[in-house]
Amino acid sequence: MLRNILRGALRAGAAVGAAQHETASDGFNRQSMRHTTVADKVASRIHDRSSRVLDVGCGKGGLSKHLAARGFTHLSGCDWLPQDQVDAMPDGFSYRRVDLNAEALSAYRDAEFDAIVASDVLEHLENPASILREIARVLTPGGLAFVSLPNAFNVVERVAWLARGNSTRYKTESSPEEFGHISILSSDVLRSLARRAGLEVCESSGGYFYLDGFFIMPKKEFSPRFSYNIIWTLRKPAKADASS
Numbered sequence: 001m002l003r004n005i006l007r008g009a010l011r012a013g014a015a016v017g018a019a020q021h022e023t024a025s026d027g028f029n030r031q032s033m034r035h036t037t038v039a040d041k042v043a044s045r046i047h048d049r050s051s052r053v054l055d056v057g058c059g060k061g062g063l064s065k066h067l068a069a070r071g072f073t074h075l076s077g078c079d080w081l082p083q084d085q086v087d088a089m090p091d092g093f094s095y096r097r098v099d100l101n102a103e104a105l106s107a108y109r110d111a112e113f114d115a116i117v118a119s120d121v122l123e124h125l126e127n128p129a130s131i132l133r134e135i136a137r138v139l140t141p142g143g144l145a146f147v148s149l150p151n152a153f154n155v156v157e158r159v160a161w162l163a164r165g166n167s168t169r170y171k172t173e174s175s176p177e178e179f180g181h182i183s184i185l186s187s188d189v190l191r192s193l194a195r196r197a198g199l200e201v202c203e204s205s206g207g208y209f210y211l212d213g214f215f216i217m218p219k220k221e222f223s224p225r226f227s228y229n230i231i232w233t234l235r236k237p238a239k240a241d242a243s244s
Helices: 002-015 030-045 062-069 128-138 155-164 187-197 239-243
Strands: 019-021 052-056 074-079 094-097 113-119 139-150 200-205 209-211 214-216 229-235
Touching: 030 062, 030 113, 030 139, 030 229, 052 062, 052 128, 062 074, 062 113, 113 128, 128 139, 128 187, 187 200, 187 229
Parallel strands: 052 074, 052 113, 074 094, 113 139
Antiparallel strands: 019 214, 139 229, 200 229, 209 214
């Protein structure tokens, strides 16, 4: 009954423009919204569009396309997909097939990138601390990393924790082929792991608010208290910072 009341309220919100239903056909879905939010964050912090950017866990390349649309010209991506399953990319995009659990970022040189993006990746990995250390290694001094994570601790998820002892963002995998969410990183844990990796936390920010198939006020950026995902901006100290 409560769920029906909630959905009725969401439909009413959609009727007056306060909410919008998620649809796959027109690209208005959670993945597209996340890519937009993360790409906007990267573009707001990285002003040199010729910076070397690595998209860790890039999938088929959706986020890299958003970055290219914002003017970034030196993009690289890595994931477990075969090359032929990655969408066609603009000139200058380089892809490597890697197993992030087994290899991490060992295919890349020290200080090879000016910026790194890992959009909803760490929660899928067996050892997110290892990836954060590798991110620090392949970043140039002073470089930025942008890490987005499912928000398992917003107000909606806190109710879920009380009701069922778990976040709705984490479920038991149904088969060996499913690579679901297995690593829950609270804000305190993420800060500690970043510090151990030698990365400074610059900021954490929110984004869209999603609830039961609807985006609430889709043009508004909500704080992490309400947002569906959290974006962490991390920085590798410059050499002068590290020595001071």
